[in-house]
Amino acid sequence: MTELAIDVQQLVKRFDKKLAVDHVDLQMPRGKVWGFLGPNGSGKTTTIRMICGLLEPSEGKGYCLGYDIQSEQAAIKLATGYMTQKFSFWEDLSIRENLEFVARLYHLKDAKNLVSKTLDSLGLASRQQQLAGTLSGGWKQRLALAAVTMHNPQLLLLDEPTAGVDPQARREFWDQIHLLASQGMTILVSTHYMDEAERCDHIVYLADGKIITQGTVQQIILESGLVTYRSNAENIRELAPLLRQQETVEHAAYFGAALHVSGPDKTALYNTIKRVAPDINWLEVETTLEDTFIALTKRAGLNKEHL
């Protein structure tokens, strides 16, 4: 068994003239939870689809669980579970019937028992007779997770699995993710939520198809070299646009009622905020992952309106 769950080199995907994925290298060890982050359209889904053999790369090569992504797609499909952004079910079938159908698709042995076990482990047993079409977002997502893990894949690829799901359901979903990881499953999950990113062993940040940075949360924040000041002053909203125009300010963004101002040079940043907003109290705070990603996206020349 290879040590790397994913080992791809120089992956490129072009859709006509659009370069969706731009020479991506990924070496992901087994048994870890990796997070895929990046603005909308940065290439996360396209990369995931190439890794699991659903999309032919324009260039590059690689292996998923030791299988060649360009010639061994069938083996990859059996060894992975892929939860797409818009997972779908047979709405007129019950939860149990949906899972039994999936079990048959994978030719799983002793399907009835396996479905019962899966229903129990994901807390779905009490609702097994409910029609999938009548489930709320959180329950649908649980059903989707059951469907993609029932064949006991070595690798789970989850594409924004918690989008539109309430905080309680998101937390429970992440408890399941960590449980599966503790049982040896490797998990790659794309997300826009910072709290979810912080629950990953390793983060890969993409912008415009390229990997901008990767590492643990601490490494990414440290390597950004950013210093951050915060103010809760009442009139700070009036000053924010002016602060954003300053050369030494790399980003200024609200976190609730507080304004975070970040830049790479501590002295220059402090001098700037004291010049622009002299009567306001500023407190140096730890740079957050969100501060870092906003600044990195800007460094890459990718404000949202450009995407």
Ligand SMILES: Nc1ncnc2c1ncn2[C@@H]1O[C@H](COP(=O)(O)OP(=O)(O)OP(=O)(O)O)[C@@H](O)[C@H]1O
């Ligand atoms: N089948 C396709 N045909 C043409 N362009 C595509 C196709 N699939 C993706 N793209 C383009 O490739 C780029 C990357 O898209 P992708 O869906 O991989 O981004 P993403 O990071 O997953 O975005 P999101 O966070 O919104 O899901 C986008 O500009 C998208 O419009």
